[in-house]
Amino acid sequence: MTGTEPGEIREIHQKLLERYGEPEEPKEMTGIEYLIETILSQNTNDINRDKAFRNLKERYGNDWQEVVEASQDELADTIRVAGLGPTKAERIQRALEIAEETRGEYSIEFLKDTDTEKAESWLTDIPGIGPKTAAVILLFHFRKPKMPVDTHVHRIAQRFELVPEGCSRGKSHEILEDVVPDGIKYSFHKLLIAHGRETCKARNHLDNEDCFERCIYYREVVLGEKKPDEVV
């Protein structure tokens, strides 16, 4: 633990809100659509993920049985724009099969009434679904108290010293999930991503005078005397 208090998180959250505004609500989709979309989103950007998802819906509609029965080549070709077509096609088909084997239908809405840990464990048992993907589905669709940690969230959490510098992403996940108040987990997650995309990039971040005093880089490089490569 880093000793970060929920009150400190609320302060950062407030500053991020002032800078980027209230994040949009999650998309209105079914759980199974979220499951497929998060598989498509692996190692690509939102634009290509959305195109691949649209292509899939245009070809198969909501007929998940047809997706399962499609040849892997055909499905891979349909979602090709998101990259890793064959791998993602196999994962999507297997995820649909597992959902159907569990409840006899292509639906994962039963997770709403499932304890969060059990729901996470069920999701991460699906090949290709890791803790971050599971956390996105549980937080965005089921509104469960999860904190997905992607590369932006992990980087900024270190710069803000919410997690130890150089720790693993898994460790960041563990700490942030514990310390970020449940009611702002979604908003905090989205705002950190907005900050990471628009300002606090991995390289060439846009430091300016009203940047975050909380940030180790700001204190030690912008206001202090350290060289950029001496901090995160």
Ligand code: SF4
């Ligand atoms: S000073 Fe740079 S590293 Fe720190 S929060 Fe601002 S953009 Fe990010």
